[in-house]
Amino acid sequence: MKxxxxxxxxxxxxxxxxxANGSDAFIPExxxxxxxxxxxxxxxxxxxxxxxxxxxxxxxxxxxxxARHGRLASLEAVGFQDREAKTPMRADSLFRIASMTKxxxxxxxxxxxxxxxxxxxDPVEQYLxxxxxxxxxxxxxxxxxxxxxxxxxxxxxTVRDLMTHTSGLPGQGAxxxxxxxxxxxxxxxxxxxxxxxxxxxxxWNYSNIGFxxxxxxxxxVSGQPYDQFxxxxxxxxxxxTDTAFFPAQEKAGRQAVMYTLEADGKLxxxxxxxxxxxxxxxxxxxLWSTAADQSRFYQMLLNQGTLNGKRILSAAAVDAMTxxxxxxxxxxEFAPGLGMGFGFGVVRQAIGTFRYxxxxxxxxxxxxRTYGWGDPAKAMLGIVMFQRTNGGxxxxxxxxxxxxxxxxxxxx
Numbered sequence: 001m002k003x004x005x006x007x008x009x010x011x012x013x014x015x016x017x018x019x020a021n022g023s024d025a026f027i028p029e030x031x032x033x034x035x036x037x038x039x040x041x042x043x044x045x046x047x048x049x050x051x052x053x054x055x056x057x058x059x060x061x062x063x064x065x066x067a068r069h070g071r072l073a074s075l076e077a078v079g080f081q082d083r084e085a086k087t088p089m090r091a092d093s094l095f096r097i098a099s100m101t102k103x104x105x106x107x108x109x110x111x112x113x114x115x116x117x118x119x120x121x122d123p124v125e126q127y128l129x130x131x132x133x134x135x136x137x138x139x140x141x142x143x144x145x146x147x148x149x150x151x152x153x154x155x156x157x158t159v160r161d162l163m164t165h166t167s168g169l170p171g172q173g174a175x176x177x178x179x180x181x182x183x184x185x186x187x188x189x190x191x192x193x194x195x196x197x198x199x200x201x202x203x204w205n206y207s208n209i210g211f212x213x214x215x216x217x218x219x220x221v222s223g224q225p226y227d228q229f230x231x232x233x234x235x236x237x238x239x240x241t242d243t244a245f246f247p248a249q250e251k252a253g254r255q256a257v258m259y260t261l262e263a264d265g266k267l268x269x270x271x272x273x274x275x276x277x278x279x280x281x282x283x284x285x286x287l288w289s290t291a292a293d294q295s296r297f298y299q300m301l302l303n304q305g306t307l308n309g310k311r312i313l314s315a316a317a318v319d320a321m322t323x324x325x326x327x328x329x330x331x332x333e334f335a336p337g338l339g340m341g342f343g344f345g346v347v348r349q350a351i352g353t354f355r356y357x358x359x360x361x362x363x364x365x366x367x368x369r370t371y372g373w374g375d376p377a378k379a380m381l382g383i384v385m386f387q388r389t390n391g392g393x394x395x396x397x398x399x400x401x402x403x404x405x406x407x408x409x410x411x412x
Contacts, residue, residue, distance in 0.1 A: 030072075031072045031073055031074050031075055032071060032072065032073070033073045033074065033409075035069075035071045036066075036067060036068040036069055036071040036072065036073035037068050037069055037410070037411050037412075038066065038068055038073040038074070038409045038410060038411055039409045039410075039411045042405070042408055042409035043066065043073060043074045043405075043406070043409045045405050045409075046064050046066070046074060046076060046402060046405045046406065046409075047064070047076040047078050049401050049402070049405060050062040050064060050076070050078040050079070050398070050401075050402070051078050051079065053397075053398050053401075054078060054079035054080070057265070057266065057267050058261060058265075058267065058388075058391070058397075058398065059079065059259070059267070059369075059386045059388055059398055060079055060080045060081075060082075060083040060089075060256075060257065060259055060267065060386070060387070061077070061078055061079025061080040061081055061083070061088075061089035061093075061256070061386060062076075062077070062078045062079060062089065062384060062385065062386045062398070062402075063075075063076070063077050063078075063089060063090075063091060063093055063095075063290075063291045063383075063384070063385045063386075064076050064078075064291070064382075064383065064384045064385075064402055064406075065291040065292065065294075065295050065381075065382065065383040065384075066380070066381070066382050066383075066406045066409070067295055067299065067380065067381050067382075068378065068379055068380040068381075068410070069379045069380075070299065070302075070303070070379070072295075073409075074406075074409075075091055075291070075292070076091075077089040077090055077091045077093065081093050081254070081255075081256045081257065082256075082257045083257070083259070083267075083269075084257075084269060089256070090254060091291070091292070092242065092254060092290050092292065093254050093255070093256045093290065093385075094242060094247060094251060094254045094255045094256065094288050094289070094290060095255075095256050095288065095289065095290070095368070095370055095385045095386075095387055096258070096287075096288055096366070096368050096370075096387065097285075097287050097288065097289045097294070097366045097368070097370045097385075098285040098366030098367040098368050098370065099284065099285045099364065099365065099366045099367060100287070100289070100294065100364050100365065100366040100370055100371075100372060101282070101283065101284060101285045101286055101287040101366075102211050102283075102284060102285070102343045102364065103297075103321070103342075103343035103344050103364050104230065104234060104287065104297060104343075105211055105214050105215055105218070105230075105283040105284070105343065106163055106214065106321060106342045106343035107234055107297075107312070107313060107317075107321070107343075108215075108218050108226075108229060108230050108233060108234055109159070109163075109214050109217060109218055109221075110313055110317040110320070110321060110342070111233050111234070111312070111313065111317075112218065112221050112222060113159075113317060114313060114314045114316075114317050117221050117222075118159060118217065118221045119159065120158065120159050120160040120163075120320070121158050121159070121160060122158060122159050123155075123156035123157070123158055124156065124157055124158065124159060124161075124162065124167075124213065124217070125156050127217055127220045127221065128188065128192070128213065128216060128217065128220065130188065130189050130192040131156070131157075131192050131213075134153070134156075134192070134194070134195070134196060135150035135151065135152065135153075135195050135196065136150065136151050136152065136153040136168065136195065136196040136198075136199065137150055137195050137196065137197065138151055140197055140198070150195060153168065153196055153199055153200060154199055154200075155199075155200060155201075156200070157169070157196075157200035157201075158200070159214075159217065160325070160342075161200045161201055161210075162207075162210045162211065162213055162214050163214065163325075163342040163343060164204070164325050164326050164340045164341075164342065165204050165205060165206050165207050165210065165332075165340060166200065166201050166202070166203065166204055166205075166326060166329070166340075167196075167200055167207060167210050168196035168197055168198045168199060168200045168202075168203065168205070169194060169196065169197070169205070169207040169209055169210045169213075170194055170195075170197055170205070170207065170209065171205070171206055171207055171208055171209070172191075172208055172209055173187070173188070173190070173191020173192065173193075173194060173209035173212070174190060174191055174192070174193040174194050175190075176190040176191070177190075181278070181280070182278050182280075183278075183280060184212070184215055184216050184219060184225075184226055184280055184281065184283070185216060185219065187212065187216075187280060188209075188212060188213055188216040191209050191212065192209075192213075194209070203329070204326060204329045204330065204331045204332050204340060205331075206334075208284040208285065209284075210284075211283055211284035211285075211343075212282065212283050212284045214283055215281070215282075215283025215284075216283075218230075218283075226281055226283060227245050227281040230281075231244075233312075234297075234312065235293075237307075237308075237310050237312055238293075238296045238297060238300060238307055238308070238310075238312065239296055239307075239308060240289070240293040240296055240297065241293070242288075242289060242290045242292070242293050243287055243288070243289040243290070243293045244287070244288055245279075245281040245282070245286045245287055245288070246279055246281075247288050255288070256385075256386070256387045257269060257270075257387060258270040258272070258368060258387045258388070258389060259387060259388050259389070260388065260389045260390060261388055261389075261390055261391045267388075270389050285366070285367065290385075291383045291384075291385050294372050294383045294385075295372075295381060295383055298372055298373070298374045298381040298383070299374075299381060300312055300313070301313075301318050301321070301322060301362070301374050302374050302376060302379065302381060304318050304319075305317065305318045320341070320342055321341050321342040321343060321344060321362070322341050322342075322344060322346060322360075322362040322374070322376070323341055323346065324339030324340065324341060324346040324348055325339070325340055325341055325342065326339050326340040327339065328348075332345065333345030333363070333394075334393060334394055334395075335353060335363075335394055335395055336349075336353070337349040337350065337351060337353050338353070338363070341362055343364065344362040344363060344364050345362070345363045345364065345394075346360065346361070346362050346363075347359050347360060347361040347362075347363065354400070354404075355400055355403040355404050355407060356403070356404055356407030356408060357373060357375055357403065357407060358375050358376075358377035358378055359377070360375075360376055360377055361373050361374065361375040361376070361377070362374050363394075365393065365394035365399065367389075367393075368387050368388065368389060369385075369386050369387065369388045369391070369392075369396055369398070369399065370383075370384070370385045370386070370387075371383070371384050371385075371394060371399045371402075371403075372384075373403070375407075378407070378410055380406075380407075380410065382402065382403060382406045382407075384398070384399055384402040384403070386398065
């Protein structure tokens, strides 16, 4: 299957590059590897390698994007958006980005931190009283017996603890049971009925309920619904017109189909989830987006908080988000060589990732095989998107291949 990038895509959603004078004003432009300081011949290896995965049958199709020095170097669509219908992948196809939502939720809350309306070291219970009195199991998750009686934690967990997955909260919240859940507020109120697995700040434990709580904090502090705040304060200013928790019906034809890689190596179409009875945005993983929209978010961070003439975050907020905050705690963001920033994994040791990413690069993947990174040392970002429910996580071979090829194309 030949790489497919419909000619209409370039004018339809304004692929971008930054002006050569170093300003952050967008100008419409097709990919220009030389202007981006990249080797065009090496970048051409990316769609060829992605096509090999499509031909092998491990994925239906991909969208990949590389930018450097604020200029678009490569944008490729390979394979199929819908394999059974033979619908070609498009450069502006929509993907479920799952946990790539998390850093954007953090960015939303950091806007409020910049405004001094909430503090990183504030106890969460100060804003959400449902967490007052939460207990700690000193023996860890699900353990009982001598010495395992529930106790008060040494201190309440903070906003910073939530952002770094060190709050001690479990991965998921408590079940709501028969209680109606009609809002994010309901979800957090019922989900907060859990026991801490560790003292706050001492153990890294990936917590979706923790990041859902960050979204609820945005609501309480801002006085706006979480999704409305994100749209007005982050997505609209960045020009992320294809990023939403519930895409408009007219965009349904651009949604990439989800697949599962079976034990026998065959790729099968995954069942579509039933529409929820109540639409509740998931701050920990509910967004749909495109590669181009994600590149705008990552470029804003590489620009220390600005894009398109607009300041979204302070440089101090960006530094906090993209700096390792967890030292050498084990397990951070699932991959060797990573620490944890606010919502991002941060490369501590480049040798740990084996993708040619520099120390200090900030990275994030989603459960359905989407992945992005920003590399300040190289002034570079990369985005790869495909849709599969399983097979390798952030270290999936398709993701590693793309990241390696993109970094190998840097022309110093």
